[in-house]
Amino acid sequence: MSDYIIETHDLTKRYGNQASVSHLNIHVKKGRIYGLLGRNGAGKTTTMRMLLGLTAPTSGEVTIFGKTFQGNEKKILPRIGCLIESPGFYPNLTGTENLKIFAELRGLKNPNYIKGALELVNLPYRDKKLLSQYSLGMKQRLAIALAVMHDPELLILDEPINGLDPIGIAEVRDFIRELCDARGKTILISSHILSEISLLADDVGIIDHGNLLEEESLKELEAKNAKYIHFCVSDAQKAAQIIAATFRSKDIQLADANNLYLYDTALPVTKINRSFMEAGIDVQEAHLCEDTLEDYFKRITGGEGIA
Amino acid sequence: MVSIIKTEFYKMKRYSVIWIGVATMLTVVLLSRFMATASDGASHTLINFSSSVIWNNLVLIYPATITLIAGYIIDRERTDDTLKNILTIPVSFRKMLIGKLIAVGCMAIALSVIEFVFTIMVFFASSFPGFSVGVAVNVLLQMIGINLISYIAVMPIITFTAQRSGSFMPGVGFAFFYGFVGMMASGHGLRDLYPITAGLTLIGYQDGSGDPTGNIFLSIVSIFFMLVVTSILVSMARNREAKTIKKKKNNSGKMIHKRNHGAR
Numbered sequence: 001m002s003d004y005i006i007e008t009h010d011l012t013k014r015y016g017n018q019a020s021v022s023h024l025n026i027h028v029k030k031g032r033i034y035g036l037l038g039r040n041g042a043g044k045t046t047t048m049r050m051l052l053g054l055t056a057p058t059s060g061e062v063t064i065f066g067k068t069f070q071g072n073e074k075k076i077l078p079r080i081g082c083l084i085e086s087p088g089f090y091p092n093l094t095g096t097e098n099l100k101i102f103a104e105l106r107g108l109k110n111p112n113y114i115k116g117a118l119e120l121v122n123l124p125y126r127d128k129k130l131l132s133q134y135s136l137g138m139k140q141r142l143a144i145a146l147a148v149m150h151d152p153e154l155l156i157l158d159e160p161i162n163g164l165d166p167i168g169i170a171e172v173r174d175f176i177r178e179l180c181d182a183r184g185k186t187i188l189i190s191s192h193i194l195s196e197i198s199l200l201a202d203d204v205g206i207i208d209h210g211n212l213l214e215e216e217s218l219k220e221l222e223a224k225n226a227k228y229i230h231f232c233v234s235d236a237q238k239a240a241q242i243i244a245a246t247f248r249s250k251d252i253q254l255a256d257a258n259n260l261y262l263y264d265t266a267l268p269v270t271k272i273n274r275s276f277m278e279a280g281i282d283v284q285e286a287h288l289c290e291d292t293l294e295d296y297f298k299r300i301t302g303g304e305g306i307a
Numbered sequence: 308m309v310s311i312i313k314t315e316f317y318k319m320k321r322y323s324v325i326w327i328g329v330a331t332m333l334t335v336v337l338l339s340r341f342m343a344t345a346s347d348g349a350s351h352t353l354i355n356f357s358s359s360v361i362w363n364n365l366v367l368i369y370p371a372t373i374t375l376i377a378g379y380i381i382d383r384e385r386t387d388d389t390l391k392n393i394l395t396i397p398v399s400f401r402k403m404l405i406g407k408l409i410a411v412g413c414m415a416i417a418l419s420v421i422e423f424v425f426t427i428m429v430f431f432a433s434s435f436p437g438f439s440v441g442v443a444v445n446v447l448l449q450m451i452g453i454n455l456i457s458y459i460a461v462m463p464i465i466t467f468t469a470q471r472s473g474s475f476m477p478g479v480g481f482a483f484f485y486g487f488v489g490m491m492a493s494g495h496g497l498r499d500l501y502p503i504t505a506g507l508t509l510i511g512y513q514d515g516s517g518d519p520t521g522n523i524f525l526s527i528v529s530i531f532f533m534l535v536v537t538s539i540l541v542s543m544a545r546n547r548e549a550k551t552i553k554k555k556k557n558n559s560g561k562m563i564h565k566r567n568h569g570a571r
Contacts, residue, residue: 052395077397084395088388092321101314105396130321146392 004063005030005154005186006051011060013046013210020046022210023060028188028203033180035201035218036190037297043210044190045085048158051188052082064154078106081152083160087143091132095123095142098131099149106150117145120175136163144172148179155179155187161196173200198293208301221293228253229262229269232285233276236260242275243267258284311398311406315380319410324379328418331372335364336425340433352437353430357446360426361453361512366493369454370461370486370503371479373418377411377465378475385472390546400546404469408462408541415458419451426450449510456506460533461485466540499525502533 006028013021021043028034038044049055051062053073062069064076089098099114108114115125121141131139140163147155160176161169177200179185191197197204204221206214214221233239240252240260251263262272269286276283291299319325339359343351381404384390393403423446430438461482468478485503492501499508499522508521509530 049391052391053397054391054394073397077395080395082395084391086388088390088392090318090383090387090389092323093318097317097320101317102392102396104310104314104317105393105398107310 003030004028005065006034006188007063008047008051009061009063011047011050011062012058013043013050013055014058019210021050021057024207024210024212026205026212026215028186030186031180031184032202033176033187033189033200034203034205035197036188036205036207037194037197037201038190038192038207039301040192042192042207044192044207045158046210047207048082048084048156048188048190051156052080052084053077054084078150079152080154080156081147081150082156082158083143083147084156084158086162087139089131089139089142092130094127094130095134095138095145096126098142099146102146103149108150113149117149118142120148121145122171137165137168140164141168141172144175153185155185155189157187157189159191160189161191161193169196176200194294194297206297206300213300221296227263227265227288227290229265229267229272230285230287230289231260231262231272231276231283232258233260234258234282234284238279239276239281242279242281243272246275247272261289308402308406311402312409315406315410316413318380318383319414322380324376325414328372328376328414329421331368332364332418332422333425335368336360336422336429338367339363339426340429343433343435350437351433351435353435353439353442353446354437356430356433356435357426357449358512360422361449361510364422365453365457365503365507366486366490368486369457371483373411373415373454373458374461374465374475374482375479376414377407378468378478380411381407381465381469382473382475394546400470401541401544404466404541404544407469408465408537411465412455412458415454416451419454420447422454423447423450449512452510453506453512456509456530457486457503459530459537460502460505462537463533463540466537466544470544470546499523500529502529505529 004027006026008024008026011021011024011026012019024043024047026034026036026047036044036047046055050057051064051069053069065079067076069076089095090101093101095118096114099117100111103109103111103114118125121144123138123141123145131142134142140160144157144160147157155176157176161172164172173196176187176189180187180202189197189200198218201218203217204214205212231239236254236256236258240254243249243252243262247264247267249262249264249267253261253263255261265288269288273283273286339356342359342363343356384393384403390400394400423443426446427443464478464482464485465475468475489501489503492498493504493507498504505526508523508526
């Protein structure tokens with residue numbers, strides 16, 4: 001049997017001629033947090049909706065818990081807790097009343113399920129406040145409570161920190177981490193906030209325009225971040241020619257007339273500096289630099305950044 | 308299914324749409340009272356007055372009202388964005404729809420009781436003659452019967468429009484027209500064949516002029532036909548998905564993509 005809790009095979013969703021998700025192959029390992037990272041509109045939510053059967057794929061297949069999703073929904077879905085897009089609740093009811101409805105539909109008769117879920121997200125049990133009076137952050141907490149109420153093995157959380165204040169974000173992050181580490185849950189989380197994914201995820205999938213560009217562990221991804229030497233000189237063009245001729249390296253990028261990046265970091269910086277000075281090139285700065293995850297993201301998505 | 312129906316009642320707590328039904332029941336009773344004032348000289352017994360209420364309710368208000376209430380109750384799962392929570396339990400759209408149709412059927416009975424209470428209140432307030440407990444019980448049963456049967460008559464509209472987001476309002480318009488045409492159908496000998504008015508024969512409705520008339524068999528066939536159509540529509544029911552991405556501008560003028568997701 002496969003080690004993956006979620007696997008997709010060429011998962012595609014088209015709306016008319018427009019592909020929202022294209023031939024997506026993601027692999028979520030058991031007991032790990034998988035971060036699906038991408039800009040708004042990259043196809044994260046559509047992917048999650050397809051994983052939950054809320055949107056029918058145009059082609060491709062989803063396998064969850066080793067079973068093909070289509071045809072096994074009744075066996076698979078009760079083992080999943082989810083939060084998709086914005087929290088959806090009945091505004092005329094209180095938070096507890098809302099959870100009671102979904103507990104009843106799930107066949108959870110013991111009120112402790114509701115009480116426990118509310119306690120986890122720091123919301124009061126049997127509070128009289130109606131959902132219509134809840135802030136977005138409170139609704140988001142309630143949505144997380146709904147997702148974990150039935151103690152699922154797999155959590156699919158679409159942008160779970162939306163609307164939360166910084167303390168709330170930290171709390172939810174710790175809570176998700178604990179669910180994974182202490183309770184062995186597998187978690188698929190999506191976000192357009194790179195720092196959140198880098199703080200939380202074990203594995204990362206980068207999605208852009210519906211295509212999965214990268215899928216690796218966070219450690220591997222960090223190791224791939226490019227290192228380079230940044231020279232700020234009086235004549236970058238001439239400096240590049242010297243590096244190419246003297247040090248036989250073409251791994252150079254000219255940023256502008258005064259800045260150049262040398263990606264071959266094994267070359268001796270002091271000797272390069274001396275060569276520049278002998279050729280009459282002034283060197284203002286020379287640094288060893290390393291790309292951040294955001295730089296990496298920009299690079300593989302074609303230059304556009306992320307929050 | 309019991310859980311689904313139970314939760315439908317939980318959802319109705321503090322739900323303002325319920326009051327639309329109560330308000331229309333009061334309106335139709337008051338309308339009948341004013342019509343009674345206009346027809347001075349006629350005798351307004353409980354049977355006559357309640358017949359007027361039943362008729363006015365049937366052809367003017369009830370089909371549109373119950374379609375509106377059912378439409379709101381079904382469509383709120385999309386507007387409140389709770390449908391995704393239900394589908395991922397998983398409860399299928401079809402099962403949810405059946406649960407809602409049963410819950411609205413119960414509400415139709417409750418509205419009939421409210422209609423009856425208003426009728427009796429206005430009847431006594433107007434000092435009309437001819438009250439007896441037996442007649443009152445019969446009127447209550449007639450109101451429950453006709454409201455349930457006319458609910459069955461509009462069920463295909465409710466079931467059809469339920470499958471597409473926001474489409475219940477045209478259904479309400481159609482239900483109003485459908486009810487109103489009942490007035491003409493009844494006057495042209497089609498009372499038993501026309502689904503909205505077919506129930507009149509089954510409840511032993513007297514139009515104030517004499518004994519109940521009509522063909523019970525035809526009435527049953529007509530109502531049964533509507534039940535069959537509803538069953539077919541329910542068996543094929545699913546949350547219909549948009550085939551394309553609609554583009555519209557948000558408040559900031561930025562182009563956003565709106566997708567009508569849905570499956571099962």
